[in-house]
Amino acid sequence: MDPTRSNRPFVRRRGLLAVCTAAVLAVPGLTALSSTARAADADLVRNGGFEAGLDNWTCTAGSTVTSPVRSGTAALKATPAGSDYGQCSQTVTVKPGAQYTLTGHVRGNYVYLGANGTGTTDVSAWTQSATDWQQLTTTFRTGPSTTRVTLYTHGWYGTGAYHADDISLVGPGVDAGQPPAPPTGLKTGNVTSGSVALSWSAVPGATGYAVYRDGIKAQTASGTSATVAGLSPATAYSFQVAAVNDAGESAKSAAVTATTSPGSGGGTPGLPAHALVGYLHASFANGAGYTRMADVPDSWDVIDLAFGEPTSTTSGDIRFTRCPVTECPNVESDAEFKAAIKAKQAAGKKVLISIGGQNGQVQLTTTAARDTFVSSVSKIIDEYGLDGLDIDFEGHSLSLNANDTDFRNPTTPVVVNLVSAVRTLKARYGSGFVLTMAPETFFVQLGHQYYGTGKWGGQDPRAGAYLPVIHALRDDLTLLHVQDYNSGSIMGLDNQYHSMGGADFHIAMTDMLLTGFSVAGDPNNVFPPLRPDQIAIGMPATTNAGNGHVSPAEVTKTLDCLMKRTNCGSYTPHGTWPALRGLMTWSVNWDRFGGWEFSRNFDAYFG
Secondary structure (H helix, E strand, C coil), X not given: CCCCCCCCXXXXXXXXXXXXXXXXXXCCCCCCCCCCCCCCEEECCCCCCCCCCCCCCEECCCEEECCCCCCCCCEEEECCCCCCCCCEEEEEECCCCCEEEEEEEEEEEEEEEEEECCCCCCEEEEEEEEEEEEEEEEEEECCCCCCEEEEEEECCCCCCCEEEEEEEEEEECCXXXXXXXXXXXXXXXXXXXXXXXXXXXXXXCCCEEEEEECCEEEEEECCCEEEECCCCCCCEEEEEEEEEECCEECCCCCCEEEECCCCCCCCCCCCCCCEEEEEEECCCCCCCCCCCHHHCCCCCCEEXXXXXXXXXXXXXXXXXXXXXXXXXXXXXXXXXXXXXXXHHHHCCCEEEEEEECCCCCCCCCCHHHHHHHHHHHHHHHHHHCCCEEEEECCCCCCXXXXXXXXXXXXXXXXXHHHHHHHHHHHHHHCCCCEEEECCEHHHCHHHHCCCCCCCCCCCCCCCCCXXXXXXXXXXXXXXXXXXXXXXXXXXXXXXXXXXXXXHHHHHHHHHHHHHCEEECCEEEEEECCCCHHHEEEEEECCCCCCCCCCCHHHHHHHHHHHHHCCCCCCCCCCCCCCCCCEEEEECHHHHHHCCCHHHHHHHHHHC
């Protein structure tokens, strides 16, 4: 986590124009075709003119507007964000082996209309630029066993809002009966700082249910309950449910409201609303000098002992050896060290063992290594009376197998075994166990562009490799503090590359975590947002501590923009998060070397 302990990868990326152009050229633009509907044909699209809002449509963004419209009184307007391209889709019931014509009217730049799951060749039509309503038309034949097809319209990254209206699919109809009745009995259950549990009464004839949050479809459910996650603390939400069958979607149920709880550090008691996290060089010495535990100022709320390291890369056997007196002449005794830890805890501070660092390559390739990891880490926690674990895996500790393409269902052993090990530790120590992670941007935010070797092929298998770990443990995670330093340029949600050296980089990287982002450019594969109380922004304390140091003024700009939506620079975040937990720095020792400038600025900002 400093130049003497860590080397960060610098990666060159293809420019946005090249990626966008390649993607556009790969889309099969089809010549508009016309078809005269036969007498038995029907329009299978429900609410194709958006007169009933977004009913029957699943949209990643967008709403209905009254102007401009092509016909009727409403049309769709959606603005692609950096993490997706504003797609709205609808699944309809079709006949196998039948011919269909898909038509819609659109306005905007790079607007698409298409069909997936046809059973033959999926099709799409698009327009590069439509300043007024332009008709898009394409045709397809369903496969011999195809009974459902998904229709969609969407824009493209960074090209502004688009409009769509009068979407139809004409072809042989299917007697699917009537949509079900709307659900009744909707009520809330367990409410946390980041989720709300819902339940409702079963509807006869329903094959599933659609759950709406604040009028936008949030998820689907096969049964009569669901938990809507990814919510912000202390925020009011409205929920409705619709029943679904092959004939369509019912009207929405009556709404219920719930306000999420304020949040307390990912369910961990004792953290203040805004916290400062720092690494303490406990096992080695460098140019920053050794700092005794008792001499760490009260500014630091979480103190990570750097580092616990493995006896070998794949053993899973973690040892923590304190800095020897030959390297650290002022090192305290074990008894003094343990007493100082207890004194910090009595003052409300959390002290963790940090595992890894640049020199600590940890690869839990087997279940035996996993079990050894659990037992050896437990031994360290118990010996020093620590509050939990910080995972600082770097280098090749986490690399994805080529077939591991879904962050929600990882198959790579080093990932699966790490998640299992941490869950075992959490279960052993209970709800007070503090879990933090300190990945590099390469392992997290770069996942917006690349994910292992599964999406693009040939790129570094470490790209985005932390995402399955973070996602699997998000309910147990106290803090994520990504190292926003020693990093190459990373594309933000605005599709622009951001580099270290100012507030914009920290704002763009943190906005991705709080907003959510598509993984490897796939708009249907979105990493959900984390709660703001789970996020601390990682920064080097001094210019000596790592590339990417910024001045206190830039730190203040970062916090102002993310927490107050003021003092923003060229990057505008997608929300305002006053509950943002705080900052992490490498390191306490380097901050002391720099006259405590970093921690003094934090104290001044948060009072």
